[in-house]
Amino acid sequence: MGHVRDLPRSQMGVDTEDNYEPKYITIRGKGPVVKELKKHAKKAKKVFLASDPDREGEAIAWHLSKILELEDSKENRVVFNEITKDAVKESFKHPREIEMDLVDAQQARRILDRLVGYNISPVLWKKVKKGLSAGRVQSVALRLVIDRENEIRNFNPEEYWTIEGEFRYKKSKFNAKFLHYKNKPFKLNTKKDVEKITTVLDGDQFEITNVNKKEKTRNPANPFTTSTLQQEAARKLNFKARKTMMVAQQLYEGIDLKNRELLV
Incomplete structure (x- = not known):
């Protein structure tokens, strides 16, 4: 109404x-x-x-x-x-x-x-x-x-570059990003800067000096709002907003199981 x-x-x-x-x-x-x-x-x-x-x-x-x-x-x-x-x-x-x-x-x-x-x-x-x-x-x-x-x-x-290396220790494998050289930050603004660092690092020996272990808590996703529901339906299912709201309304009203209670 x-x-x-x-x-x-x-x-x-x-x-x-x-x-x-x-x-x-x-x-x-x-x-x-x-x-x-x-x-x-x-x-x-x-x-x-x-x-x-x-x-x-x-x-x-x-x-x-x-x-x-x-x-x-x-x-x-x-x-x-x-x-x-x-x-x-x-x-x-x-x-x-x-x-x-x-x-x-x-x-x-x-x-x-x-x-x-x-x-x-x-x-x-x-x-x-x-x-x-x-x-x-x-x-x-x-x-x-x-x-x-x-x-x-x-x-x-502004142009910028990053360097990432793959490391192996026994049977473990992990990736690490280049942050600084000799405890000093080093900006990688050009390909020449990258080549300069990789030339120095190539074939060098690396060691793990410190390991920080932290507990991480991953919370469940928040319940949908109307806007986030429409966004996810469009992104994952390619639904238009009108179709998403029609389906949501049908779910809200329940599904007719014939001769049985409505399932919501």
């Missing part, structure tokens, strides 16, 4: 003179849905709000509570992370109030989107090209890209 209320598209919809108070209207096309919900809510003994367990979902629940004229103090918000019979039943055992911190965060995000978009987009139309849009995230991201591009263009490349 998604959002049922939003800021109007035809105007700013944010009163900058009154503490940035947003003006919400029913989204075009959602009128029949709202009407149907109101009809059933009036007949119901209790209404539960089970939108997604995230910032947007919390805001949707809050908007619905206002539309359906539910009491703010009522514990009518239920959340679950998997759509299975047990998970849904368990969530209804622990209803809670709407978390206004999440709602406020979503409203702040939406208001910022509107303020930035409505104020900067017209400048782009006038100065650059009609139809371009500016946004809370994309405008800042574009600035970062431009700054990085300028750094790349202004960078003066």
Whole structure:
């Protein structure tokens, strides 16, 4: 179902003179849905709000509570992370109030989107090209890209070389990098520098003077975020973002095993 209320598209919809108070209207096309919900809510003994367990979902629940004229103090918000019979039943055992911190965060995000978009987009139309849009995230991201591009263009490349040797001790074999010569750092800026060192080192005897043993801890990879999931799916599976999100949604909803519980 998604959002049922939003800021109007035809105007700013944010009163900058009154503490940035947003003006919400029913989204075009959602009128029949709202009407149907109101009809059933009036007949119901209790209404539960089970939108997604995230910032947007919390805001949707809050908007619905206002539309359906539910009491703010009522514990009518239920959340679950998997759509299975047990998970849904368990969530209804622990209803809670709407978390206004999440709602406020979503409203702040939406208001910022509107303020930035409505104020900067017209400048782009006038100065650059009609139809371009500016946004809370994309405008800042574009600035970062431009700054990085300028750094790349202004960078003066310098030639450098490295020397790596393969060493054997009894049955062991390992690689080592050249760092300094006679305890003094030696820059390898040209092929001539490399040849000068390799001429000195060629056929020489080497010895291990010190061994430092350290314990290393390798932590498991962090759980995926939406962006990292899309990046890995694109890199390893060549998935487009839309396909990745479709598969993720299917996994979230579960796989129909026919005559058996949903597997999530």
